[in-house]
Amino acid sequence: xxxxxxxxxxxxxxxxxxxxxSPLAPLSKVILCFLLSLLSFIVIGLLKNAxxxxxxxxxxxxxxxxxxxxxxxxxxxQIVKLDKSLYREALFxxxxxxxxxxxxxxxxxxxxxxQGKHYPTVVCFSEPTFWQEEWGEFERPKVYFFCDDTDxxxxxxxxxxxxxxxxxLPKVPLLSTLTKGKGVxxxxxxxxxxxxxxxxxxxxxFRFNDIETMKSTHKKLEAYCATENLNYSVxxxxxxxxxxxxxxxxxxxxxxxxxxxxxxxxxxxLGNQSLLEFREQQYQFALLRSFGSPLxxxxxxxxxxxxxxxxxxxxxxxxxxESVTMIVRGFGADFAxxxxxxxxxxxxxxxMGVFSGVLSSWCLLVMIARKPVGLILS
Amino acid sequence: xxxxxxxxxxRYPGMGDDLFHRFDFSAKPGITLLKGYSGCGKSTLLRLIxxxxxxxxxxxxxxxxxxxxxxxxxxxEVGFVFQQMNLLPLASLNRNIKLSGVNSDAGRxxxxxxxxGLEQIANHRPCDLSGGQIQRGAIARALAKGPSIxxxxxxxxxxxxxxxxxxxxxxxxxxxxxxxxxxxxxDQRLHDIADEIxxxxxxxxxxxxxQSLA
Numbered sequence: 001x002x003x004x005x006x007x008x009x010x011x012x013x014x015x016x017x018x019x020x021x022s023p024l025a026p027l028s029k030v031i032l033c034f035l036l037s038l039l040s041f042i043v044i045g046l047l048k049n050a051x052x053x054x055x056x057x058x059x060x061x062x063x064x065x066x067x068x069x070x071x072x073x074x075x076x077x078q079i080v081k082l083d084k085s086l087y088r089e090a091l092f093x094x095x096x097x098x099x100x101x102x103x104x105x106x107x108x109x110x111x112x113x114x115q116g117k118h119y120p121t122v123v124c125f126s127e128p129t130f131w132q133e134e135w136g137e138f139e140r141p142k143v144y145f146f147c148d149d150t151d152x153x154x155x156x157x158x159x160x161x162x163x164x165x166x167x168x169l170p171k172v173p174l175l176s177t178l179t180k181g182k183g184v185x186x187x188x189x190x191x192x193x194x195x196x197x198x199x200x201x202x203x204x205x206f207r208f209n210d211i212e213t214m215k216s217t218h219k220k221l222e223a224y225c226a227t228e229n230l231n232y233s234v235x236x237x238x239x240x241x242x243x244x245x246x247x248x249x250x251x252x253x254x255x256x257x258x259x260x261x262x263x264x265x266x267x268x269x270l271g272n273q274s275l276l277e278f279r280e281q282q283y284q285f286a287l288l289r290s291f292g293s294p295l296x297x298x299x300x301x302x303x304x305x306x307x308x309x310x311x312x313x314x315x316x317x318x319x320x321x322e323s324v325t326m327i328v329r330g331f332g333a334d335f336a337x338x339x340x341x342x343x344x345x346x347x348x349x350x351x352m353g354v355f356s357g358v359l360s361s362w363c364l365l366v367m368i369a370r371k372p373v374g375l376i377l378s
Numbered sequence: 379x380x381x382x383x384x385x386x387x388x389r390y391p392g393m394g395d396d397l398f399h400r401f402d403f404s405a406k407p408g409i410t411l412l413k414g415y416s417g418c419g420k421s422t423l424l425r426l427i428x429x430x431x432x433x434x435x436x437x438x439x440x441x442x443x444x445x446x447x448x449x450x451x452x453x454x455e456v457g458f459v460f461q462q463m464n465l466l467p468l469a470s471l472n473r474n475i476k477l478s479g480v481n482s483d484a485g486r487x488x489x490x491x492x493x494x495g496l497e498q499i500a501n502h503r504p505c506d507l508s509g510g511q512i513q514r515g516a517i518a519r520a521l522a523k524g525p526s527i528x529x530x531x532x533x534x535x536x537x538x539x540x541x542x543x544x545x546x547x548x549x550x551x552x553x554x555x556x557x558x559x560x561x562x563x564x565d566q567r568l569h570d571i572a573d574e575i576x577x578x579x580x581x582x583x584x585x586x587x588x589q590s591l592a
Contacts (some may be wrong), residue, residue, distance in 0.1 A: 377460055
C-alpha cells in the first residue's frame with residue numbers, strides 16, 4: 001500500500017511539475033473545455049428559454065382546445081337531423097373519453113332584446129363544465145346571456161313571442177370562439193329543442209389533456225365526418241403544436257449535436273496535446289514500469305489529471321454563465337436580454353460529453369503507452 | 379535462481395532478420411559478463427530476461443514463481459541498470475531507491491548509499507548529480523530490493539577507475555550467492571569480478587556484424 005502511495009505521489013509530483021514548467025498546457029485544457037461548455041450552455045439555455053416562452057404562449061391561448069363546426073347538408077327533416085346530432089354527441093364522447101367535450105347547437109332563430117338587437121342563440125345539451133369553476137353549478141332551467149358589457153341595463157328578451165329575462169354573465173373565452181358578436185344567449189335543453197327544430201349548426205369544443213390524444217381524436221373525427229358526408233371545419237392549434245413538437249425535437253438534436261461536437265473537439269485537441277506531453281514523459285513512465293509499476297496506475301493518473309482540468313473548465317463555464325450574459329448584455333446583444341437557465345441535466349450532458357472526449361483521447365494514449373518497455377528504454 | 383532460454387527468436391519491429399534465431403542460453407548464479415560488438419544482442423538479451431521485450435518464438439524459463447515480465451517479477455526479482463537515464467528525474471536519490479520496488483528496504487538503502495559514497499547526496503535530485511554518482515545510485519537502487527536477477531547494461535561506460543572499482547567491489551560483496559548477475563559490457567576492468575565471460579561474437583561473427591552495420 002505504502003508503495004502504491006509512493007508511486008502515486010511521484011506521478012502527481014510529476015504532473016504538478018509539468019504544470020509549473022509549462023502552465024499554458026493545463027491552462028489551454030481548462031480554457032478549451034470552458035469555451036466549449038460556455039458555448040453549449042448559451043445555446044442550450046437560449047433554446048430552452050425560447051421553448052418555455054412558446055409553451056407559455058400556447059398555454060395562455062388554450063392551445064389544447066379544438067373547435068369543430070359541423071353542418072349536416074342532407075335534405076332530411078330537421079327533427080331527424082337533430083336526432084342524428086344527439087347520437088353524434090354521444091359518439092364523440094366515446095371517441096375521446098379523456099377529453100372534456102362541450103357540444104353546442106346554434107339555432108337558426110336569433111333572440112331579440114327590448115331595443116330590437118339580435119343575438120345568436122346557442123343550445124347546450126351536454127353538461128356545460130367550462131364555467132362551473134367560475135360560477136358553480138349550472139342552473140339548467142335558466143337562460144343565460146353572455147355579454148362583454150355586463151353593466152348595460154338588461155331588459156326583457158324574446159324568441160318569437162316568448163318573453164324572458166336571462167341571467168347575465170361575462171362572456172367566457174370559449175363562447176367568444178364560437179360567436180363573434182357582443183353577446184350570446186345560452187339556452188339549455190329541453191327549452192332550446194323547439195328552437196333547433198327550425199334549423200341549426202353544430203359546434204363541438206374539445207379540451208384535450210395532451211397533444212397525442214388531440215392528434216388521434218382529430219384523425220377519428222375527420223374519418224367520421226368523411227364517412228357521414230358531413231360538412232365540417234376544424235379550428236385548432238394543432239399545426240402550431242406540431243411545430244412546437246418539432247422545435248422540441250430540434251432542441252434534442254441540437255443538444256446531441258453539441259455533446260458530439262464537444263466529444264470530437266475535446267478528443268482531437270486534448271488527444272493531440274496529450275500525445276505531445278506523453279512523448280516527453282514516455283521515458284520516465286517506462287522507467288517506472290521497469291521497476292514493476294503497473295501501466296494502469298500510471299495511465300490512471302494521466303486520466304484523472306485530464307478529467308480534473310476539463311471538469312474545472314465546465315465548472316468555470318457554469319459559474320461564469322451569468323457574468324458572461326451580463327457582459328454580453330452590456331454590449332446590447334439582443335439574445336442576452338433573456339435569462340439563460342441551465343438545468344442539471346444540461347450540465348450532466350456537457351460533463352458527459354467532455355468526459356467522453358477526454359476518455360477517447362486517453363484511450364489513444366493507452367494504445368501508445370502499451371509499447372514494450374524494452375523498445376522505449378533502448 | 380536459474381534462467382533458461384529455449385529456442386528463443388526475437389527481432390525488433392521493422393527489422394528484416396531475427397536478432398536471435400532459436401537461441402538457447404542458460405545463466406548460472408554468479409556474475410556473467412556478456413561481451414561482443416555493438417548490436418550483437420547483449421542488451422537485447424538482458425531486456426528479454428527482464429521481460430521488457432517478448433520473444434516471438436521460444437520460451438524463457440526462470441525459477442521465480444512469478445511470470446517473466448509481470449509486475450511482481452519486476453518488483454521482486456529483477457534489478458536492472460540501464461546505460462543512461464536510470465533515475466527518476468523528480469525524485470531524490472533516496473526516493474528513487476524507495477520507488478524501485480515493494481521490497482526496497484530503507485535500512486539496506488542507507489547502507490548501500492554509504493557503501494557507494496552517496497549518503498551526503500541522498501536527498502539530491504539526479505539533475506544535481508554527476509554521471510558517476512547517477513550510475514552508482516542506479517546500481518544501489520537495483521540492489522536495494524535484494525533481487526535474484528541483476529541485469530546491468532554497460533554500468534561502467536564513461537566512468538573513471540575509482541567509480542568502476544566502487545561498483546565492482548559492491549557487486550562482489552553484495553550479491554547473494556544464489557542470484558544471477560548478467561553484465562553487458564565492453565569494459566575490461568570488470569573481467570576480474572566475472573565468474574564467467576560469454577563472448578557474444580560467436581553468435582554474430584565479425585563479417586556478419588560488419589554486414590549488418592553496413
